[in-house]
Amino acid sequence: MKKDLETRADIELLVNSFYDKIRDNDTLGYIFDEVAKVNWEKHLPKMYSFWEMILFNKEGYEGHPLRPHLVINNQHPLNPQHFATWLTIFEATVDEHFEGEKADEIKSRAKNVALSWAFKIHHFNSPA
Numbered sequence: 001m002k003k004d005l006e007t008r009a010d011i012e013l014l015v016n017s018f019y020d021k022i023r024d025n026d027t028l029g030y031i032f033d034e035v036a037k038v039n040w041e042k043h044l045p046k047m048y049s050f051w052e053m054i055l056f057n058k059e060g061y062e063g064h065p066l067r068p069h070l071v072i073n074n075q076h077p078l079n080p081q082h083f084a085t086w087l088t089i090f091e092a093t094v095d096e097h098f099e100g101e102k103a104d105e106i107k108s109r110a111k112n113v114a115l116s117w118a119f120k121i122h123h124f125n126s127p128a
């Protein structure tokens with residue numbers, strides 16, 4: 001039986017493991033490393049705080065989560081497939097390490113955000 005997500009250390013493990021897979025992925029890796037040229041030392045702690053806020057109502061994340069995605073979309077259009085791949089990798093990473101109520105919750109929160117951003121960006125890129 002795997003453990004549930006309980007602490008910031010659990011979130012750090014999830015986030016680190018998730019971005020290791022993302023950077024290895026052919027559909028998404030280059031968007032982070034070559035298009036956005038992500039500074040990982042800054043990005044990773046931001047993501048720990050983002051997920052701590054979502055999952056444990058902790059303060060610490062300050063930002064506009066959608067905004068950098070609109071900037072990337074201007075440099076390299078993002079499509080629903082990018083978001084679907086992002087979500088598949090996220091869910092698989094959660095399942096690899098954790099199970100339980102919080103593990104289910106983080107997957108469902110990630111899914112809601114990914115679907116809503118995919119929809120917004122798709123309509124922004126291809127207005128009807």
Ligand code: HEM
Binds near residue numbers: 037038047050068117
């Ligand atoms: C196509 C899928 C996605 C791509 C390619 C992508 C890529 C990126 C990139 C390149 C950054 C900027 C890193 C930096 O230089 O600071 C970023 C930031 C971020 N991403 Fe994503 N992302 C995707 C989906 C998501 C989803 C679905 C979520 C949430 C569930 C998410 C949450 C965030 C957050 C919270 C930040 C930090 C925003 C800030 O600066 O405060 N991303 N993402």
